[in-house]
Amino acid sequence: MIAPGFTGGLLDRSDALRHDAEAFAAAASDFRAKLLKLDGYDPEIDAEGRLAWTSIAERADDAELVLLGLENGRPHFAAYTPGMGPPRGRPQRLFAMLDHLAPGEAATYAAARSVLDWHARHQFCANCGTQTALFRAGWGRTCPNCHAEHFPRVDPVVIMIAEHDGRALLGRQPAFPPGRYSALAGFLEPGESIEEAVAREIMEEAGVRVTNVRYVASQPWPFPSSLMIACVGQAEDDAITLDTNELEDAIWVSRDDVRKVLANEPGPFLPPPPYAIANTLLTEWAAD
Amino acid sequence: MIAPGFTGGLLDRSDALRHDAEAFAAAASDFRAKLLKLDGYDPEIDAEGRLAWTSIAERADDAELVLLGLENGRPHFAAYTPGMGPPRGRPQRLFAMLDHLAPGEAATYAAARSVLDWHARHQFCANCGTQTALFRAGWGRTCPNCHAEHFPRVDPVVIMIAEHDGRALLGRQPAFPPGRYSALAGFLEPGESIEEAVAREIMEEAGVRVTNVRYVASQPWPFPSSLMIACVGQAEDDAITLDTNELEDAIWVSRDDVRKVLANEPGPFLPPPPYAIANTLLTEWAAD
Numbered sequence: 001m002i003a004p005g006f007t008g009g010l011l012d013r014s015d016a017l018r019h020d021a022e023a024f025a026a027a028a029s030d031f032r033a034k035l036l037k038l039d040g041y042d043p044e045i046d047a048e049g050r051l052a053w054t055s056i057a058e059r060a061d062d063a064e065l066v067l068l069g070l071e072n073g074r075p076h077f078a079a080y081t082p083g084m085g086p087p088r089g090r091p092q093r094l095f096a097m098l099d100h101l102a103p104g105e106a107a108t109y110a111a112a113r114s115v116l117d118w119h120a121r122h123q124f125c126a127n128c129g130t131q132t133a134l135f136r137a138g139w140g141r142t143c144p145n146c147h148a149e150h151f152p153r154v155d156p157v158v159i160m161i162a163e164h165d166g167r168a169l170l171g172r173q174p175a176f177p178p179g180r181y182s183a184l185a186g187f188l189e190p191g192e193s194i195e196e197a198v199a200r201e202i203m204e205e206a207g208v209r210v211t212n213v214r215y216v217a218s219q220p221w222p223f224p225s226s227l228m229i230a231c232v233g234q235a236e237d238d239a240i241t242l243d244t245n246e247l248e249d250a251i252w253v254s255r256d257d258v259r260k261v262l263a264n265e266p267g268p269f270l271p272p273p274p275y276a277i278a279n280t281l282l283t284e285w286a287a288d
Numbered sequence: 289m290i291a292p293g294f295t296g297g298l299l300d301r302s303d304a305l306r307h308d309a310e311a312f313a314a315a316a317s318d319f320r321a322k323l324l325k326l327d328g329y330d331p332e333i334d335a336e337g338r339l340a341w342t343s344i345a346e347r348a349d350d351a352e353l354v355l356l357g358l359e360n361g362r363p364h365f366a367a368y369t370p371g372m373g374p375p376r377g378r379p380q381r382l383f384a385m386l387d388h389l390a391p392g393e394a395a396t397y398a399a400a401r402s403v404l405d406w407h408a409r410h411q412f413c414a415n416c417g418t419q420t421a422l423f424r425a426g427w428g429r430t431c432p433n434c435h436a437e438h439f440p441r442v443d444p445v446v447i448m449i450a451e452h453d454g455r456a457l458l459g460r461q462p463a464f465p466p467g468r469y470s471a472l473a474g475f476l477e478p479g480e481s482i483e484e485a486v487a488r489e490i491m492e493e494a495g496v497r498v499t500n501v502r503y504v505a506s507q508p509w510p511f512p513s514s515l516m517i518a519c520v521g522q523a524e525d526d527a528i529t530l531d532t533n534e535l536e537d538a539i540w541v542s543r544d545d546v547r548k549v550l551a552n553e554p555g556p557f558l559p560p561p562p563y564a565i566a567n568t569l570l571t572e573w574a575a576d
Binding site for chain 1 (some may be wrong): 483
């Protein structure tokens with residue numbers, strides 16, 4: 001059973017509540033209802049890696065509630081505060097926390113962060129420019145002028161290794177921590193399948209042609225709201241032509257090398273962190 | 289080799305050209321450059337199911353060019369005309385055409401349609417409400433006020449069958465043509481994986497719990513801009529609890545039934561059309 005980071009959430013999203021104003025109002029005034037505690041967009045976590053919650057009675061006067069879901073019938077909310085700007089950068093403090101979040105908790109946090117960030121960046125109607133209002137329990141915004149309805153974006157990203165003669169192709173972006181190599185990745189575009197996006201991205205970034213693309217696993221990635229789709233493709237040969245605008249370096253690594261670095265033993269590179277699906281992808285590939 | 293509808297495009301998207309103003313200007317004044325002929329948002333096709341093209345010299349004075357890609361170095365464009373509203377409904381004429389489009393041609397059309405439709409619905413900055421301008425060869429819009437960059441949406445949709453005791457679960461939406469049943473489907477949300485979205489949607493729409501979700505194939509779906517992700521999940525039992533807001537009916541069908549109706553023989557339902565990935569999914573499942 002593959003369990004990538006940011007998966008395994010335990011809340012029932014309860015789509016029905018989003019469409020039922022009366023039921024939503026009851027949930028929002030339920031004395032048991034919980035509000036996710038956030039410091040800006042960062043979670044607060046306890047020693048066991050669990051998210052901190054408070055009562056929704058503690059919310060700011062102008063806060064707008066986003067229904068994260070139900071747990072045993074008990075409503076769980078996050079609060080969007082009008083004027084709250086989008087998150088800036090990815091604080092190291094948050095990334096250190098992600099290593100400690102308990103399974104399932106990171107999934108709840110990911111949903112909350114993505115939706116709040118989306119509200120912060122989507123206050124206006126893309127169709128007519130008018131200020132929009134939150135609706136559907138926080139899972140959409142609607143325009144009072146042209147009546148367009150807008151829903152949170154999820155941007156599919158393909159993330160993949162090319163495989164050749166028992167070795168995997170990894171790349172290094174300039175912004176990576178020293179020594180790290182990871183799977184190549186890029187946004188999927190309108191008018192292409194997952195398999196086509198995988199082939200296009202590996203060709204663009206490394207000049208390697210792949211066929212027989214195989215899906216491995218997926219995870220949400222809340223920076224701001226990607227769906228990471230992890231795949232393996234078969235490379236026709238191992239000659240690399242690097243796109244230096246995207247990658248600083250690309251290397252072919254053996255299964256032995258991958259097993260070693262995932263076990264924290266010295267090897268030719270440092271692997272991506274456990275909460276990133278590139279780590280899951282390499283773990284699966286090395287176990288084959 | 290699985291080849292779902294709207295895949296197999298032959299144009300090289302040439303991402304490098306989008307980032308190089310000089311090269312883009314050269315492509316846009318290349319005398320060999322071709323412009324996709326459209327009637328509104330509908331394609332014009334010849335007797336062999338190929339898309340019709342004209343010279344970019346034929347474009348309207350105010351047209352903005354979207355680079356679809358290169359074929360043997362020859363630039364292919366679509367034109368966005370400011371003021372062009374989004375498409376309305378899905379004309380039957382278009383759906384009849386889709387059956388006749390040659391492989392690869394539907395993929396080129398899908399990319400063009402999705403991007404033009406996106407421009408039509410995204411003239412304003414979601415962040416600040418200011419009118420935006422096309423950039424990156426038509427693959428983005430940028431805001432002159434807050435400098436936010438916006439990129440075409442691709443909305444991931446899971447489409448799936450639950451499997452139980454050799455039978456597959458299919459559903460019927462009220463808007464379907466008479467007799468048609470198809471795979472269940474729904475938008476993937478922020479904070480969930482493909483596998484989690486599949487399980488949630490089948491539970492919401494049919495009350496069936498699935499595990500061991502297996503990815504089968506994907507396709508772009510340009511109405512307006514979805515990525516259809518086709519999967520099969522194992523149902524724990526076959527008791528159906530229908531969400532009548534979503535589905536009119538749901539049934540369990542055997543492999544024999546599916547093979548029959550895909551071969552145009554009489555059976556208990558009419559299948560989805562060949563250009564829809566639900567058709568590919570049923571074909572794969574029936575062949576297992």
